Amino acid sequence: MTYVVTQSCCADASCVIACPVTCIHPTPGEPGFATAEMLYVDAGSCVGCGACATACPVEAIKPDSTLTPEEQPFLAINAEYYECFPHQPRPPLAIVPKQRRLARQGPFRVAVVGAGPAGLYTADDLLTHPEISVDVYDRLPTPYGLVRAGVAPDHQHTKAVEKLFRQIEEQPGFRYFLGVEVGRDVSLAELEEHYDAVVYTVGASADRALAIPGEDLVGSLSATDLVGWYNGHPDKQDLLIDLDTERAVVVGNGNVALDVARILTADPVALETTDIAALPWAALSRSSVREVVVLGRRGPAEAAFTVPELVGLAGLAEAGVIDVAVHAGPGGDLDAIDGDDLRTRLLKDLAARPRTPGRRTVVLRFLTAPLRLVGDDRVTGIEVTGTRLDRDAEGRTVAVPTGQSEVITTGLVLRAVGYRGLPVADLPYDDTTGVVPHDRGRVRPGLYVAGWVKRGPTGFIGSNKGCAQETVARILDDLDSGATTGRGTDDEAIVALVSQRSPHVLGLEGWRAIDAEERRRGERRGRPRAKLVEVDEMLRVAHAGRRPEPTRRGARRPAGDQVGTTSPPRRGYPSVTRLRRGLTRRG
Known part of the structure; x- marks a missing residue:
């Protein structure tokens, strides 16, 4: 039995890390990974252990014996890739770069504007650094951007990437400010007064x-x-x-x-x-x-x-x-x-x-x-x-x-x-390309972009991961050099400002209440969820639950506490997010 990849790649790379014989390509670090439509399992070296299927956050990998008639062509697609790219000799493990450590101790606060894939991948990469906490803003009461509102409803397997996003939301130092429109409720200048860096990941809306x-x-x-x-x-x-x-x-x-x-x-x-x-x-x-x-x-x-x-x-x-x-x-x-x-x-x-x-x-x-x-x-x-x-x-x-x-x-x-990006309030704009001019994600020290507002409307959901990592590298450069420095504002001041401007602001608990209600209504009808489509109803559901207001997920470790040991789980296989977090703690 061999396993088969059956859809576009989410770029999480968990399957690559989990595979004990490295039979999934291209891997991170190999040419083409960042732009690949999908990854491919080599039937000649697959041992049928199922580790990749267990690790995949979007359930895209299946044993060949369970493929539906509609999925059968993916057997040939996977095999044909290796006819062109045999990948010999195969390294024993995928190359995982050494985790970067900040030279300055912090703490640092970063605001991410936009809760779609680019925003959450950016938050994920930032939160591998214990000195950094992240607040994610979105004008809607619900996150996930085009994963929620752009992926076709008959592609539920693609929407399974939400499982990965839930892991990101649960990280210490993460916080949502949902239902807050930056540029209307709060300005860029006000965010810059409270954060060491501001990252726009607002996509291309036109x-x-x-x-x-x-x-x-x-x-x-x-x-x-x-x-x-x-x-x-x-x-x-x-x-x-x-x-x-x-x-x-x-x-x-x-x-x-x-x-x-x-x-x-x-x-x-x-x-x-x-x-x-x-x-x-x-x-x-x-x-x-x-x-x-x-x-x-x-x-x-x-x-x-x-x-x-x-x-x-x-x-x-x-x-x-x-x-x-x-x-x-x-x-x-x-x-x-x-x-x-x-x-x-x-x-x-x-x-x-x-x-x-x-x-x-x-x-x-x-x-x-x-x-x-x-x-x-x-x-x-x-x-x-x-x-x-x-x-x-x-x-x-x-x-x-x-x-x-x-x-x-x-x-x-x-x-x-x-799609085409529209001008964003207080940001420069290139009318020819429809993006914000930048240098590898840096607009200027303290202000950054990632996702479609940075590179234009190209790529897949997983393409935002590499894009976010490039931007985060620029942020870390500027934090280390002192080119961007915080104003010393505490969390209470941030919450007070946002709550005053947007009284119905929601945090993670509010979003969880909406999510649970949609799933409850959907379950009664044999559906994955029955979406709430009116903002007023979303707010009623969120505030009927407990603690809809923004709160941080746990506490960040003191900046100097960067060394520890994390044992691998005895069952299952970690996502690359969790693996990377373990590498962070190894120093």
Whole structure:
């Protein structure tokens, strides 16, 4: 028996640390780890012990004997990686760099603005230093950012990364200030008066426009809004989503586009067992949408979606849930699917499958670009043109219009051509890139960025880990050099300031109360959770519990107490977070 990785990587690397024969690659320190779509188990050296499956915080690793038919392609995906990268000879252990120690004793306080993956990974890395305590701010009463409001509801395995976030929240020195909007309730200048460093991890909240005529018509909206709507984001529950159309068109072919297409064509009975918001589920259960066309300007080889997402879509087709058609251009020419990589082979297989009349269908249409949206007061169609691939002056592959156009009838057009960061109050902003200018995360001593606000909307959930580590290294440099120094404000002063500005501020206990209530309501309906979607109701639930106000998790060890011994657990395998914490205590 061998074990198989079945989804994108969360970059926790627990599986690598746990594996006694180092058969999972790439490992931290190897080329490609930071940008890998997923990790891979070498069937030739796997001993079937299950250590990796036990350690994985998102339950992405399974024995080959338990793979569902939809997951079977991951056997070939894992094996093919080692055909290209044999990883010989294998080192006996993954390389874990020596834990850095601060030269100055502290204590130090750091504010992290944004409680999504980038913010929590940043807090995690900072808290490996006993001299540092961290306060995490977010404008919503609930943390986790796009993990809660962006990951598709039928991808509960991806949302299992919340288990890792819960471990981070439980660390000594961690504290939440939820329901506090920095820039409105408290200013950056006020945070800088109370903290040694402030890190913004607020992401990229806007979607990119198509910049074509008719984009402002009713029936044209961003996929970002639709995702927030069905995921229960409080800001998106008042959207009017008209699903009284047989065809929807999604412009863009990244993972978000596939998510949207999959949800719009999903079986409502299957969706009902997820954490999809209640009213959007009711609307989707009455939807008239039978076909979703996903448009890509370029060809199959340049598609932005990842292989795991395509495998998931192919699995639904294999199971007979939906049909998936592939058109390599306006004429449906399949000769353009001419590569021999795994993505192209999957697309060829999908293109060759017969269609079942009446079954909901996702059409992956390449070499097609939008020209304008058609309609008077609302969308009735989208005019598109065929494209061909060419090289620009810098050697990049670009899509060039062929001049052949047609109108696709539709009542719903969703743009999914990427996110874009908006200016953040009191921070510099590069309008060209949509990010905050920085030097490896440092805006200036005392002010830092991580996540999408730093690097742009690229990568996966796990990509934020390496990004956060780079930023934390700059923070530590500045703390050691004295370039940033605290104002000596105590915790009581911080709590007093925030509580005065935001009387309904929540701490970890408040979030735990919301989480418990959502899970309780979900359990009654056979669902993982039933989300609260109104801020007022979240606050009522939180304050009905005990101690919703912010409190720190335990006490930080005195700065000089850096040496000790932590024995490894006798059962199970530690996450890399816990392992790293053990290394910290070894001095």
